[in-house]
Amino acid sequence: MYKFLLRPIFFLFDPEKVHHFSFSMIRLFGKIGFSKLFRAIYVIEDKRLERTLFGITFKNPVGLAAGFDKNAQLFNELSDFGFGFIEIGTLTPKPQEGNPKKRLFRLEADKAIINRMGFNNLGVLEAVEELKKKHRVLIGGNIGKNKVTPNDKATLDYVLCFDALFDYVDYFVVNVSSPNTPGLRELQDKEPLTALLNQLKLQNTKLAIKKADKEKPILLKIAPDLTDNQLLDIIAIVATTKIDGIIATNTTISRKDLKSHQLLLEENGGLSGLPLRDRSTEVIRFLAEKSNKAFPIIGVGGINSPEDALEKLDAGADLIQLWTGFIYEGPSLVKKINKAILNRTKS
Numbered sequence: 001m002y003k004f005l006l007r008p009i010f011f012l013f014d015p016e017k018v019h020h021f022s023f024s025m026i027r028l029f030g031k032i033g034f035s036k037l038f039r040a041i042y043v044i045e046d047k048r049l050e051r052t053l054f055g056i057t058f059k060n061p062v063g064l065a066a067g068f069d070k071n072a073q074l075f076n077e078l079s080d081f082g083f084g085f086i087e088i089g090t091l092t093p094k095p096q097e098g099n100p101k102k103r104l105f106r107l108e109a110d111k112a113i114i115n116r117m118g119f120n121n122l123g124v125l126e127a128v129e130e131l132k133k134k135h136r137v138l139i140g141g142n143i144g145k146n147k148v149t150p151n152d153k154a155t156l157d158y159v160l161c162f163d164a165l166f167d168y169v170d171y172f173v174v175n176v177s178s179p180n181t182p183g184l185r186e187l188q189d190k191e192p193l194t195a196l197l198n199q200l201k202l203q204n205t206k207l208a209i210k211k212a213d214k215e216k217p218i219l220l221k222i223a224p225d226l227t228d229n230q231l232l233d234i235i236a237i238v239a240t241t242k243i244d245g246i247i248a249t250n251t252t253i254s255r256k257d258l259k260s261h262q263l264l265l266e267e268n269g270g271l272s273g274l275p276l277r278d279r280s281t282e283v284i285r286f287l288a289e290k291s292n293k294a295f296p297i298i299g300v301g302g303i304n305s306p307e308d309a310l311e312k313l314d315a316g317a318d319l320i321q322l323w324t325g326f327i328y329e330g331p332s333l334v335k336k337i338n339k340a341i342l343n344r345t346k347s
Contacts, residue, residue, distance in 0.1 A: 002330030015104045015113070023074055030077040038080035042331050044338045048345045049084070053296045053318055054217035054244040056170055058138060060084035062309070062337050065300050065321035066142035066173065066221075070121045072130040079137035081331035082338065087321065088127060089142030090175045093160040095123035096146055099180060105267050107260040111304055112276075113324050115251070116180045116269030119144050124164045131168035141169035142221070147181055154187060155199050162200055166207050172216055174200065174243075177223040177250040179270045185223060190233045193220075197241040217244035224249035224279045224301060231283065235291045245296035247321070248283045252276055273324035277302025281315045288316025304329055306340035313341075 010018045029038070049060035063085040069075055072088040079086060098120025105114040121127070124143075131139065143161035145154040162172060174197065176187035187193055200218055208215040220243055222234055238246065251270025258265055258275060280301025287297055299317030303309050304325040312320050325333055 002332065007328070007330065011106065011108065014102070015106050016101065019104070026074060026077050030080070035077070035080050038331075042080065042082040042335050044082060044335060044342070046338075046342060048342060049338055051084075051319060054171065055214070056138065056217065058084045058319060060338050061313070061319045061341065062334050063087060063140070063298070063319060063321045064326065065323040066090055066140070066175070067115075067117070067323055068326070072127040072139070075130075075139055076133070076136045082334035083137065085138040085140060085170075085319075087140035087142050087173060088131075088169075089121070089173070090119050090144040090178065091121050091124045091127050091142065091161055091165070092119050092144050092146045093124055093157050093164075094146050095126070096120060103269070105264055105269075107258065107264055107271075107273070109259040109261075110273065110275050111324070111328050112258070112260070112271055112273030113327070114264070114267050114269045114271050116267070118147065118180045119178065124161045128164050128168060131165070138170045139168070140171045140173055140219075141165040142173040142175050144175045144178065144181065145184070151183055151186055151192065154192075155196050158196060158200060159203050162203055163207065166216060167211070169216065171244070172200075172218045173221050173247055174218065175221050175250070177221050179223070179251060179253050188223065188226070188230070188234075190237060194237050194240060197237065197243050201241055201243065219243065219245045219247050219296075219298065221247040221250055222283070224252045224276060224283055225254065226283070228286065231286055232290060235287060235294070238291070238295050243295075245298065245318075246287060247298045247300060248287060248317075249276070249280045249301050252279065254279075272301065273328070274302045274304050277304070277308055277311075281311055284312060284317050285315040303337075304333075306333075306337045309337040310340060310344065 051058045064083045066087040066089045075086040099118035103116045145157035204215045251272045296318045298319045299312035300321035
């Protein structure tokens with residue numbers, strides 16, 4: 001129904017407006033009692049889908065990547081489409097509007113999207129108010145810095161977000177890999193990244209002691225555009241800082257081998273979707289092999305089919321996330337992937 005009826009209509013309109021409209025409709029359906037219907041259609045409950053990583057048991061390995069529910073406004077309703085976990089954000093300490101519109105572009109010929117949203121969000125404290133609601137799903141908190149914060153002060157922004165979200169999320173993701181905040185990717189360099197992660201680890205321990213709680217898992221989200229040497233640095237940083245895992249990968253600045261119109265290809269921003277599939281898988285495989293699978297990996301990038309998902313898992317991913325594939329293929333993709341994993345378990 002989605003691909004043949006709803007998507008053709010949605011794709012007639014501006015993608016950012018469609019995103020907000022879809023949010024409103026999903027929220028409305030939740031309020032008028034469609035939750036049980038959606039869960040009956042899309043959710044698969046099966047112990048064989050469970051995955052336990054960094055002390056957390058995920059009901060299934062298919063999550064929704066950050067960027068879709070930025071402000072934690074719809075995590076329960078989105079879980080009705082079968083996701084095993086929802087990642088909110090990226091959140092910053094202060095609200096920010098993000099980059100000027102138009103900033104979201106569909107590349108239909110490539111099953112891709114270019115975005116230069118720029119961490120538009122209502123601020124971490126607004127998200128906290130939403131997160132005080134009862135959760136039906138595991139929540140990851142993706143955190144970043146405000147655009148006006150210089151890199152030498154960035155650690156404070158991450159710590160502020162970490163402190164605010166500590167009681168309300170199940171794991172954290174440190175986003176230093178978005179191409180849409182000027183200078184952000186410089187924080188992926190070995191020295192500043194090690195310092196940032198060490199500070200967050202220290203803060204994690206302090207909060208856990210203060211609240212008589214467990215420390216929260218900390219993951220790092222990396223760009224697909226890193227060189228092999230930079231990826232080796234990432235492996236070393238994980239070992240040094242003892243963070244809990246990697247999310248591979250964020251969007252790419254590459255425009256290689258795309259079919260879409262040249263005017264679209266000239267738009268600045270991060271590219272997600274099918275063209276990212278192979279590179280994302282390469283990064284996952286490299287990290288898994290070179291580290292001897294020393295840490296968990298969440299694979300994201302270009303998953304448009306169950307086969308794409310299985311390829312990520314075979315490359316070394318422990319969990320996977322959807323974003324652009326969810327927009328192009330609809331919620332049935334989550335169920336299809338979980339069914340494919342179960343079918344493999346049976347064989």
